[in-house]
Amino acid sequence: MSWLIAFFLMALTAAATIAFWLQETGRNWTESTLIGAGMGVVFSDGFVSIAWHLFMRLFHGAPFHVGDRVEILTDPFQGKKAEVHRLCEGRTSVIVKLFDLDASPIQPYDWAQIRRLDNQTENLTR
Structure with missing residues (x-):
């Protein structure tokens, strides 16, 4: 459950940051909010994936090979x-x-x- 909360908070932070940046460039609120939400999910999903693989490598010895x-x-x-x-x-x-x-x-x-x-x-x- 903690990964889900971390993903949500990262997505929300990224979405808000991107939306506010787009608002400053002259886009309307609806457009900047939708683009920010989409980009926030994409960025945080990539970050969580990288963090999970790094965690598995450090603490579980992944990736595994035949014979391990x-x-x-x-x-x-x-x-x-x-x-x-x-x-x-x-x-x-x-x-x-x-x-x-x-x-x-x-x-x-x-x-x-x-x-x-x-x-x-x-x-x-x-």
Whole structure:
């Protein structure tokens, strides 16, 4: 929910800034408000996307590659170790194969639900 609030506040700030700037250049209020709202959403969406990918890289070890060892951070397999089995092209998710279970199920997980382990020692890298 905090990302949604951050996105809304950035979009609102960018929209107001652009709208006031357009108002100073001689556009009417309706036109400057609509253009400001559209540009505010575009700018804040780009910023949130960049910030999210940077956060995933710093704290979860993303982007992941086939063969990476990861720890699952969400239920029902929270705390279990797994290996990246396949990448989901065009999405920020991977298919992992669990180590600890006999019938090693293959599960899809988003980058926010897993964290990379060091391949040598199996300790968390961050």
